[in-house]
Amino acid sequence: MTTANATPFWLAGHQATGEDHFDVTNPWDTSVVAGVSIPTAAQVEEAVVAAEAAEKTFAATPAHIRAAALDHVSKRLAERTEEIARLITAENGKPLKWARGEVGRAVSVFRWAAEEARRFNSGEAQRLDTDAGGVGRLALTRRFTKGPVLGIAPFNFPLNLVAHKVAPAIAVGAPIILKPAPATPLSALLLGELLAETEGLPAGAWSVLPVPNDRMPSLVQDRRLPVVSFTGSDKVGYQILDSVPRKHTTLELGGNAAAVVLADWSSEADLEWAASRIATFSNYQGGQSCISVQRVIADAAVYDRLAEKIVAKVAAQVTGDPSDDATDVGPLVDENAARRVESWVEDAVTKGAKLLAGGIRDGASYAPTVLAELPSDAILATEEVFGPVLSLRKVNGTGEAFAAVNDSRFGLQSGVFTHDLQTAFRAHRELEVGGVIIGDAPSYRADQMPYGGVKDSGVGREGVKYAMDDYTYERVLVLTGLDL
Numbered sequence: 001m002t003t004a005n006a007t008p009f010w011l012a013g014h015q016a017t018g019e020d021h022f023d024v025t026n027p028w029d030t031s032v033v034a035g036v037s038i039p040t041a042a043q044v045e046e047a048v049v050a051a052e053a054a055e056k057t058f059a060a061t062p063a064h065i066r067a068a069a070l071d072h073v074s075k076r077l078a079e080r081t082e083e084i085a086r087l088i089t090a091e092n093g094k095p096l097k098w099a100r101g102e103v104g105r106a107v108s109v110f111r112w113a114a115e116e117a118r119r120f121n122s123g124e125a126q127r128l129d130t131d132a133g134g135v136g137r138l139a140l141t142r143r144f145t146k147g148p149v150l151g152i153a154p155f156n157f158p159l160n161l162v163a164h165k166v167a168p169a170i171a172v173g174a175p176i177i178l179k180p181a182p183a184t185p186l187s188a189l190l191l192g193e194l195l196a197e198t199e200g201l202p203a204g205a206w207s208v209l210p211v212p213n214d215r216m217p218s219l220v221q222d223r224r225l226p227v228v229s230f231t232g233s234d235k236v237g238y239q240i241l242d243s244v245p246r247k248h249t250t251l252e253l254g255g256n257a258a259a260v261v262l263a264d265w266s267s268e269a270d271l272e273w274a275a276s277r278i279a280t281f282s283n284y285q286g287g288q289s290c291i292s293v294q295r296v297i298a299d300a301a302v303y304d305r306l307a308e309k310i311v312a313k314v315a316a317q318v319t320g321d322p323s324d325d326a327t328d329v330g331p332l333v334d335e336n337a338a339r340r341v342e343s344w345v346e347d348a349v350t351k352g353a354k355l356l357a358g359g360i361r362d363g364a365s366y367a368p369t370v371l372a373e374l375p376s377d378a379i380l381a382t383e384e385v386f387g388p389v390l391s392l393r394k395v396n397g398t399g400e401a402f403a404a405v406n407d408s409r410f411g412l413q414s415g416v417f418t419h420d421l422q423t424a425f426r427a428h429r430e431l432e433v434g435g436v437i438i439g440d441a442p443s444y445r446a447d448q449m450p451y452g453g454v455k456d457s458g459v460g461r462e463g464v465k466y467a468m469d470d471y472t473y474e475r476v477l478v479l480t481g482l483d484l
Helices: 041-059 063-079 082-093 096-119 160-173 186-196 215-220 234-243 267-286 302-313 333-352 396-407 421-430 464-470
Strands: 009-012 015-018 020-025 033-039 126-127 138-145 149-152 176-179 206-208 227-231 249-253 260-261 293-298 354-357 369-372 387-397 413-417 434-439 473-480
Touching: 009 033, 009 041, 009 186, 020 041, 020 267, 020 396, 033 041, 033 082, 033 149, 033 186, 041 138, 041 176, 041 206, 041 215, 063 160, 082 096, 082 149, 082 160, 082 186, 096 160, 096 434, 126 160, 149 160, 160 176, 160 186, 160 206, 160 227, 160 464, 176 215, 215 234, 227 234, 234 249, 249 464, 260 267, 260 396, 267 302, 267 387, 267 413, 293 302, 302 354, 302 369, 302 387, 333 354, 333 369, 333 387, 387 434, 396 421, 421 434, 464 473
Parallel strands: 149 176, 149 227, 176 206, 227 249, 260 293, 260 413, 293 387, 369 387, 413 434
Antiparallel strands: 009 015, 009 206, 020 033, 126 138, 138 473, 354 369
C-alpha cells in the first residue's frame, strides 16, 4: 500500500488524508489488508476546533434528527453485515462466526441509542414546597452535555466497542473524536462511512482519527475535550487517569473473570452445560475479551467430573483460518501477543502448574489451553492473560469459592453456576465485581445493561443509557412565584 491509495480518515464528518500512512495486516497470514492514512497534527487540531465549535449546535439538534441518524447507521450495519464481518475478521483475526455476532451487537447498540435519544433529557419536575421557604417554587432538572468526548477504542471488538462510544455521544448531542486501535482501524473507518450518509448532524459532531499511540498524550490532555472514554489495558487506562485528574474519565479495563461451579450444579446435564459454556467462552475471540473465562473455581463435589468435561470440550474447539465458518478459535492479534501468552504458560508450568490441554504456539496462534494447580506466584494467577488460557481450582464450599473470586485486583464480571436462589443473591452481595451472571459464564453481556468493573477493572459504566448519563450532567432550573 502507498500513502496515495491509503484509506482516508474522517475529519469533522468529511473524508481527509494525511501525509503518511500505515499498513493494517491480517493476523492469520500477515497479508496487508489496507493502508490507512494518518492525520497530521494540523488535521487533529482542526478536528478538535470543529468539535468545540459544534458543541452547542449539536446539543440543540432536535432529538428526532439524532435518532434518525442512529437508526440509519443501525439499518446500514444490518444490510452490510457480511461485508463488515469479513472486514473485522481480516483486520482482527476473529473467527467469522464471532465477527458476525459483533456486527449484530453493533446493530442493536445503534438501535437502542436511537430509542434513548427520543426519550432522553425530558426533565424531572420536583415540588419544593415541602419546606416553607419553597412555597411557590418548582424545580426542573435536565441533563446537559459535559462537552466534546475523546473516545479511545481497543482492538478486540473493533466495531462494537467503537459503537459503545459513538452511539451514546450522538444520542445526547456530544461531539466525539474517536481514536481506533492502530491494529484494527478499518471497522471504525467504515462506520464513519455510514455516519457520513446521515443528514442533519452538524459539522464537527464526529471525527474518526487513526492517531498513532505515541501522539495521544497531548490529545488526551487537551482541555477542549473534557470527557475521555477509554477501553483497554489497566496500565494505559490509569496512565490516562493520572495525567488528567480534572477531566471526567471512564475506564473500561481488564479482568481475569472467574466461573464458579458450586456443589448443587451436579447433574450430568448441568456439568455438560457448564463445561460447554466455559470451553467456548475461555476461547472465543482467542480469549481476547475482558470477560473471557480465565479462572474456573469448582467445588470439590463436582471438580473431577467437571474438569474432565472441560478438557475434552476445550480440545474439541476448532482452530485455524478465521475466515472459515467452521473455525472457533483464530489467531491472536499478532505474534507478539501469542509469544507473551506462551511465556506466561511456560512460567506457570515451570512453577508447578499441570498442563492438561494445549500449550502450543504456531505463529500468532496459541492452542486453547487448560492448566490445573496454578501456583499463586505464577503470572497467570494474578494478571489478565488476554489469550485462550484457563486454569482450574478446587475449593470446598461457597464461602471459599467466593473468597477465591475476590482474591484478585480485578473485578469485572463473574459467572456462578448454581440453582439456589439464596446463593445467587449472596453472590450478588459478596462478589466484588461489576456484574454477576447466574447459571452461565461471566462472558455474557447484554449491550443495553450497565457494564463495567471495580478495583483495577476500571471506573464508570457503559451500556447505551449509562454512557449517555456519563457524557452529561444534571442542571436544575428553579421556577419561582408559581401557583401550584
